[in-house]
Amino acid sequence: MTLNVVVFGADGIVLASDTRLVINSKNRSTGHWVEIETFLSDNCRKVYPIPSHGMGICLRGELSINGVSITPHIEQFIQLESAISPRTVSETAGRILEYFTKLPTIPNLSLFLAGYNDNKTQSIYEIMVNNNEIKKIKDRDNIDFFGITYGGSVDILDLLFQHPSSIPWALFRIQDLIDFAVFSIRTTIQAIHFQERLKSTGGNIDILVIQPGIIWSETKFVL
Numbered sequence: 001m002t003l004n005v006v007v008f009g010a011d012g013i014v015l016a017s018d019t020r021l022v023i024n025s026k027n028r029s030t031g032h033w034v035e036i037e038t039f040l041s042d043n044c045r046k047v048y049p050i051p052s053h054g055m056g057i058c059l060r061g062e063l064s065i066n067g068v069s070i071t072p073h074i075e076q077f078i079q080l081e082s083a084i085s086p087r088t089v090s091e092t093a094g095r096i097l098e099y100f101t102k103l104p105t106i107p108n109l110s111l112f113l114a115g116y117n118d119n120k121t122q123s124i125y126e127i128m129v130n131n132n133e134i135k136k137i138k139d140r141d142n143i144d145f146f147g148i149t150y151g152g153s154v155d156i157l158d159l160l161f162q163h164p165s166s167i168p169w170a171l172f173r174i175q176d177l178i179d180f181a182v183f184s185i186r187t188t189i190q191a192i193h194f195q196e197r198l199k200s201t202g203g204n205i206d207i208l209v210i211q212p213g214i215i216w217s218e219t220k221f222v223l
Contacts, residue, residue, distance in 0.1 A: 001153040001200045002046060002060035003188050006112050006124055007181045008138065009146045009172040012211035013114045013122060015058045016181035017046040018189065019203035019219075042203035048074055049208055049215050052082040053092060055115025056208040056215065060152040061130075062107040070107060073100070089115050089123030093134050100129040110151060112137075120212045124149065146170050148180070153201045156188040178207060182220050189222055 005016045021044035047058045063070050077099050081092070093113050100109060108130040117123055117140060124137040126149070137149050146169035150157055161167075172180070185205045192201055205220040 003152045003185050003201045004058040004060050004112055005150045005181045005184045006114050007148045007177045008122055008124060009169050009177050011172065011174040012177060012209060014177040014181045015047055015056050015112060015114055015208040016185055017058045017206055018185055018201045019044050019206055020201060021063060022200040045071065047206040047208045048078065049217060050078050050081055051215055053086045053115060054210065054215060055089060055092060055113060056210055057111050057113050059109060059111045061109040065105050065107050086118065088117045089113060089125060093125040093127055097127050097129060097134055101132060106130060115210055116212050153188060156191045157184055174209060181207065186222055
């Protein structure tokens with residue numbers, strides 16, 4: 001399973017994800033869909049910028065629709081957004097949900113959307129398409145709240161971050177936020193390596209950095 005991480009501090013927001021794609025195959029004897037340890041790719045893109053709005057998304061869940069990559073849908077949505085005036089993060093979250101729930105086949109897809117509003121305040125939302133639900137992580141009403149949120153293969157991080165208040169998030173500079181996001185995903189990948197379980201989190205680590213008026217990305221290689 002994918003691991004998405006969003007780390008946010010006073011200096012900016014970092015979205016990160018692994019790049020492994022695991023396919024679901026049908027068991028020939030039972031005819032049921034089962035998740036098997038078949039790696040289709042370690043180069044699956046799950047983090048995307050929305051440059052026109054100063055926002056970004058990272059996604060997990062079904063990354064294909066009817067056997068076709070979900071990437072063209074993501075790119076089409078970003079292109080549609082570029083033709084309109086920048087919206088608040090909350091409004092953009094609603095438009096993402098509307099876009100995917102109007103598709104002929106609604107994917108079992110979850111996304112984190114993060115970015116800055118026009119008044120330079122941070123907002124972060126989790127969008128669960130199949131449940132037709134939007135969850136607020138951070139909005140303009142709690143501007144001094146900093147920390148981490150994550151989704152997907154979360155059991156390792158749940159053990160690590162039992163006391164997240166002990167971490168001085170507000171003091172983190174942008175490189176600290178990047179390092180913490182990479183640490184979170186790399187630790188999960190390395191822990192899963194030693195466990196008797198599906199190695200469904202892996203590959204490289206894609207990073208998207210968002211600051212007011214600035215958005216850039218890079219890939220970290222897992223050693």
